[in-house]
Amino acid sequence: MIFSRLVRPGFHRRLTAVLVCAFTLAPTALSAKTRPAGTGNSYKGAIIMDAATGNVLFNDHDEESSPPASMTKLMTFAVLHDKIQSGAITLQTPVTVTAADSKIGGTQVWLKEKEVFTVDELLYAMMIQSANDAAYALGRTAGGSVPAFVALMNAKARELGMTQTTFRTPHGLPPSNRNIAEGDLSTPRDFALLCRYLVQKTDVLRYTSVKRRAFGPPVRNTIMDNHDHLLGKVEGVDGLKTGFTNGAGFCLSATAQRHGRRIIVVVMGSPDSKTRDIRVKELIEQGFAALPPGGPAFVPAVNPASAPAGPDASPISAAPLPAGQPAAPADNGSATIKFSLPPAKKN
Numbered sequence: 116m117i118f119s120r121l122v123r124p125g126f127h128r129r130l131t132a133v134l135v136c137a138f139t140l141a142p143t144a145l146s147a148k149t150r151p152a153g154t155g156n157s158y159k160g161a162i163i164m165d166a167a168t169g170n171v172l173f174n175d176h177d178e179e180s181s182p183p184a185s186m187t188k189l190m191t192f193a194v195l196h197d198k199i200q201s202g203a204i205t206l207q208t209p210v211t212v213t214a215a216d217s218k219i220g221g222t223q224v225w226l227k228e229k230e231v232f233t234v235d236e237l238l239y240a241m242m243i244q245s246a247n248d249a250a251y252a253l254g255r256t257a258g259g260s261v262p263a264f265v266a267l268m269n270a271k272a273r274e275l276g277m278t279q280t281t282f283r284t285p286h287g288l289p290p291s292n293r294n295i296a297e298g299d300l301s302t303p304r305d306f307a308l309l310c311r312y313l314v315q316k317t318d319v320l321r322y323t324s325v326k327r328r329a330f331g332p333p334v335r336n337t338i339m340d341n342h343d344h345l346l347g348k349v350e351g352v353d354g355l356k357t358g359f360t361n362g363a364g365f366c367l368s369a370t371a372q373r374h375g376r377r378i379i380v381v382v383m384g385s386p387d388s389k390t391r392d393i394r395v396k397e398l399i400e401q402g403f404a405a406l407p408p409g410g411p412a413f414v415p416a417v418n419p420a421s422a423p424a425g426p427d428a429s430p431i432s433a434a435p436l437p438a439g440q441p442a443a444p445a446d447n448g449s450a451t452i453k454f455s456l457p458p459a460k461k462n
Contacts, residue, residue: 124275125266126137127344132358134249140404156182156386157382157385157390157391157393157394158175158176158364158382158383158384158391159176159179159181159383159384160176160178160382160383160384160399161173161174161177161179161303161380161381161382161394162175162280162307162380162381163378163379163381163398163399163401163402163405164310164379164380164381165376165378165410166314166377166378166379166413167376167377167411167412167413168312168410168411169308169311171307171378171400171458172378172402172405173398173401173402174303174304176303176305177302177385178239178302178304179302179303179384179386180279180300180301180302181362181364181365181383182289182295182299182300182301182302182360182362183299183301183358183383184284184287184299184305184359184366185203185300185342185357185358185359186287186357186358186368187282187284187358187365188242188285188286188287188356189285189306189310189313189319189356189368190268190272190282190309191241191253191268191286192241192242192262192313192387193268193309193312193313193317194257194258194271194341195234195238195266196316196318196319196419197263197267197271198257198290199234204235204257205450206233206234207233207234208233208234208256209233210232210233210234210253211229211230211231212226212227212228212229212231212232212248213228214228214251215255216252216255217248218252219247219248219286219288221247221428222244222245222247223244223247223248223249224246224335224337224339225337226248226249226252227308227351230287230334232331234256234257234331235244235442236331237249238253239328240331240339241253241322241332242323242325243322243323243325243327243328243339243340244330244339244340245356247286247287247288250285251286254285254415256284256425260279261285263283265282265283265284265404268282268285268378269282272362273326275308275309276305276308277305277306277309279300279301279302279305280300280302280303280305281299281300281326282299283298283299284299287363288360289360289362289363291332296450298362301383302383302434303381305320306368306381306383307381308366310355310370310381311335311379312367314355314370314377314413314415315416316415316416317417318342318417319355320353320354320355320370323341323343323355324346324354326340326341326346326347327340327341330437332352335427339445339453341356343369344392345369345395345396349373349396349399350371350373351399352369352371352399353370353371353372354369354370355368355369359388363383363384363385364383364384365381365385365386365390366379366383366384367380367392367395367415368380369381369382369399371399372413374402375412375413376403376410376413377394377413378394378399378402378403380399382394382395382398396406408436431440
């Protein structure tokens with residue numbers, strides 16, 4: 116009663132309103148602070164590029180820096196291609212596995228010390244299985260040492276104009292301390308430049324278009340399944356490379372060709388593989404719709420050799436499917452991915 120007589124009229128109503136607002140807003144502010152990065156978003160950054168011209172058809176945070184994870188192996192492939200072109204190594208060069216190669220961890224083909232495989236066989240393992248041990252062994256062999264090979268990766272990045280990229284491994288695994296700043300770092304735009312170079316100048320599609328292949332027969336008969344689930348499910352898709360670590364999220368550099376036109380899509384930092392694949396599919400459709408009519412067809416400087424035929428290999432044709440014809444279902448029995456496209460997002 117004493118309190119009531121001392122306060123001004125209307126004070127209780129104002130105090131009640133302040134308390135209600137405080138308790139209403141506090142949980143919202145807390146959830147915003149504790150919400151993990153990427154929640155509610157389909158990626159950290161993305162880009163669509165016309166492979167023939169290099170023109171950017173769509174970009175959204177495409178200069179956002181983050182780990183590329185196993186997409187790093189695309190640069191490993193680029194440097195190995197240079198080594199093969201120079202004659203320093205050949206596809207048939209034997210690679211003897213060392214103890215260090217066999218202890219890399221992550222996704223592997225479980226190389227054992229003193230085993231011997233050709234460069235070609237390990238390239239398939241690196242690009243289909245995303246084998247970290249194969250990437251490490253190839254880098255060590257081609258560069259003389261892994262640090263020397265990584266230096267070549269960074270030199271190649273500078274040559275290609277990848278100004279926001281730093282490589283520290285040939286495989287994309289994070290450093291042991293999990294400090295993102297001390298690992299491989301790049302952006303969707305830089306990886307689009309790398310992918311355009313690869314589809315123009317190398318035979319990378321010979322490896323990335325293969326859905327399934329046996330590794331190392333007759334010594335081994337391990338079946339490798341490509342981690343890119345858009346192969347065989349989305350019209351014209353024939354590569355390139357997926358990537359995932361906890362720090363990187365789910366990443367994908369993809370390319371597709373239809374009616375002589377080719378586009379490149381790079382998505383980095385998706386919260387899960389399904390979200391990533393759906394978004395890449397959407398961007399592929401958006402990219403082809405955005406290509407100007409009558410633009411130049413994509414003509415690679417290198418004609419990729421055909422991938423080996425047989426029951427253990429199923430390369431995806433780069434040729435476009437007839438207009439309106441759905442892609443054939445994958446041989447793993449899963450249904451063709453179907454999507455509902457949102458309105459095209461403006462740059």
